[in-house]
Amino acid sequence: MTIIRRLNCFDAPKLKKMIAYLGSDEKFSRAILTEAFYSIHAVLPLKYKFLPESYILLENKEILGLITVVPTSGNPYKINITRLVFKQNLYDIGKQLVEFVIARYGAKGAVSFRVLVDQSHDEMLDLFSNGCGFRHCSYENLWKLDNFTPETNKKAPFRYCQNSDAKQIAKLYNAELKNLYKPSLERIKTEYLEPTLAGFTNFYKNRYVLEADNQKIIAYVSITTSDNFNFIVDMSLNDAYKIPYDEILNFAISQIKTRKSKYCVFLRHRQYTNYADDMETYLHKRKLNCIQTQCVLIKDFYKQIKQPEQALQLFQFGEVSS
Secondary structure: OOEEEEEOOHHHHHHHHHHHHOOOOHHHHHHHHHHHOOOHHHHHHHOOOOHHHHHHEEEEEEEEEEEEEEEOEEEEEEEEEEEEEEEOOOOHHHHHHHHHHHHHHHHHHHEEEEEEEEOOOHHHHHHHHHHHOOOEEEEEEEOOOOOOOOOOOOOOEEOOOHHHHHEEEEHHHHHOOOHHHHHOOOOOHHHHOOOOHHHHHOEEEEEEEEEEEOOEEEEEEEEEEEEOOEEEEEEEEEEHHHHHHHHHHHHHHHHHHHHOOOOOOEEEEEEEEEHHHHHHHHHHHOOOOOEEEEOOOEEOOOEEEEEEEEOOOOEEEOOOOO
């Protein structure tokens, strides 16, 4: 008999066997086994969820697959699929797990689901696109700032981000999106608030903003790490101000240097922004290497609005009817 259920602490022995079979690293193993003990979090309503949740598919008590979802910080109705594991070539297992979390969280009020898939994984892209109805929005790239030395010593005068900046940052981010992607990728201000229980997340993030003379925020930079060695720099910019990338990266790297003597820095390049082509030209000019390209796949949850019999069927896009 095949069942899908929430991962729990009693699955630890079977998980260790599956992880050993996959040959996964220690960080991956520790993360999954830790999630098995989040039993209290499982009973929370969706609006209060903030931790990863994992589900397993079992057949005759053997774990054949696992999926992990994480609510977006500040907007738990946007669900991120961060992990999908199944035994070799059992793609139907993966499809069942994806459809399960869509149905489960959609029923709880989720409005969209997002996953990043490496562009080289053709089978996985096919599973999400053709098998589960996700649509391909755009790409996100990681560029390694290896032996990177800014061409200027000047650093943009960023300051620490505050919760009162959230509305302006959300507006800045949404304004930089290409119109084609705005319906699927726009953010709300609560997504930029400092998480109340930030200590429970599996990453650490520092956030900074740059203001114009009129105190309008014209740039936002975040520096994220999950292992205190690899740091990812992400930015949102007001393209009209033409802030030099070297000054921004000089500032970001200097902030990392104050905390670590050994580190590795990456820049996230989002191809769905208005300045994406300009940034790519800059990165090539600096002879930096793109080490990863991921496809951004989105699925919006549709819920039928109740109508009298024989009436036309209407569907509400991106939100759940009351």
